[in-house]
Amino acid sequence: MKTHRLSAAVLALGSAVALAGCGSDPASEVAADCEPAHQFETVEDGVLTVALTNTPPYSFEENGEAAGIDSDILATVAEQECLTVEYEAYTYATAVPAVETGRVDVAVGGFYRTGARGEVVTLSAPVYLDELTVMSADGVSTVDDLVGKQVGTVEGYLWVDALRELLGDGLRTYPDSLSLAQDLTAGRLDIGLDGYGAAAQSTDGTDLEIAVLETDPRVPATEEPSQTSLLLDPSNDGLATAVDEHIATMREDGSLVEILEANGLPASAAEVGDPRLI
The missing domain is CATH 3.40.190.10 (Periplasmic binding protein-like II)
Structure with a gap:
């Protein structure tokens, strides 16, 4: 299971956690010659601000590190987009309004694709199945x-x-x-x-x-396995386009299955089918 180092401040609710977007050292800065795959704005310039829910194996904090499926996916997105990442601790109940009001760019935690959520935030392309x-x-x-x-x-x-x-x-x-x-x-x-x-x-x-x-x-x-999504800032179409393209690439190159299996889900969980809401 991959993990991404957090500062000790994550142990307090709502505390920000820095994560490097380029390079293997979580404390490093983005390389000066890093070329982003897409152009879009974020809540904080050069930073992807993420609401992290404590829901293993989807996203969680472990021994001072951010871990889980969704955290691994966003690490790839950040690397490709030359962004550092700051994780902030949220509950399921508070993460959705944080995205809706633009306090964070993304919320993670195996969120199901529901019609109610789709009315207030942007749902990424389906990522994996859950039951x-x-x-x-x-x-x-x-x-x-x-x-x-x-x-x-x-x-x-x-x-x-x-x-x-x-x-x-x-x-x-x-x-x-x-x-x-x-x-x-x-x-x-x-x-x-x-x-x-x-x-x-x-x-x-x-x-x-x-x-x-x-x-x-x-x-x-x-009655049907649920598809999960990353929850995205509804005012940021550029971010949504970038995230969806990265998810598609990870599905095609097999890296999504590797992340799922490393976190205890079967490879079949990546076979999401057409997008749907519940």
Whole structure:
């Protein structure tokens, strides 16, 4: 799994984290002769400002470094565009308005392509697929298995409203995947629900089992794997064009699959199909 070094300030919510866009040394400056592949403006000149959610393996902070699939993708974008990168820590709930209002250029964290998000931010081209996954001690896999249990999930996922209607007080939401995993492994929850990649990461080294939640019309998110996107500043068409072209190139040259596999997702997750909203 690739990581990108952060300053110690990332340990505080909203703290900025510098990351070099060109060169292998995270502390280095962009090379003077670096030629960007595209021309576009950013919130801060020469810097790609990124809202980083703590949602392994999509994006997270680990030992003072930014890590995960989306972080690796943006490192490639920054290198090609001669930008340094500053990551700022956000929750799922706060990252979207940060992009919408132009406080950051991009938000990362395995965000699903939803119609509601597409109304307030620009969604990048689909990046990879993810599925609603159950974490439990006994491998439960149906919606009926959730009823009557203490269930946790991450706020901001598209399935939260349907589950809240179904489970009522039996559903507890968390600001990020790590908080969810901590309560689940501590026994404060019976079942955890997360994206497949996050669930696999959270249960690694534990006795918990994971299973994709079986299709059930009461939870529409079970009916088709969700496509993920990077969330982009809606006022910056040039940035969106550049990011989409880099994603396409990474898919074609195989580097996207390498990133997915290094972070625990199968190569098939790169086979997104035509863009769609849920």
